Amino acid sequence: MNRKEFEKLLRSAERLSEKEANAILTASIMSTDDGSNPCGHLQMIIAMEELAELSQEISKTLRGKGGRLGLVEECADVLIGIRYIQLIENISNETLGKAVAVKLRRLEEAVKE
Numbered sequence: 578m579n580r581k582e583f584e585k586l587l588r589s590a591e592r593l594s595e596k597e598a599n600a601i602l603t604a605s606i607m608s609t610d611d612g613s614n615p616c617g618h619l620q621m622i623i624a625m626e627e628l629a630e631l632s633q634e635i636s637k638t639l640r641g642k643g644g645r646l647g648l649v650e651e652c653a654d655v656l657i658g659i660r661y662i663q664l665i666e667n668i669s670n671e672t673l674g675k676a677v678a679v680k681l682r683r684l685e686e687a688v689k690e
């Protein structure tokens with residue numbers, strides 16, 4: 578998305594409910610299911626591409642060339658990519674939340690040491 582357009586839309590945006598977000602993402606996954614590739618194949622590729630774009634934006638930030646808005650946009654794209662992966666691979670918020678808790682507890686212990 579064009580950065581100026583993103584900035585303009587962000588000013589008036591409101592958060593979507595989990596249900597509405599899932600409906601949009603599921604429709605996206607189903608719209609590309611033409612039988613030639615496993616369902617969700619394209620969205621998994623998009624998720625990988627968005628991870629690379631976030632890496633690039635972080636790099637720009639560290640080189641003093643990026644901006645906060647670019648980071649916000651690419652973080653949003655990566656979160657959408659994660660939601661795609663959750664839907665395609667049937668990973669619940671509960672499971673993911675617990676996995677994050679395990680990692681954070683390990684980080685907490687590492688910080689204490």
Ligand SMILES: [Mg+2]
Nearest residue numbers: 627630651654
């Ligand atoms: Mg992106």
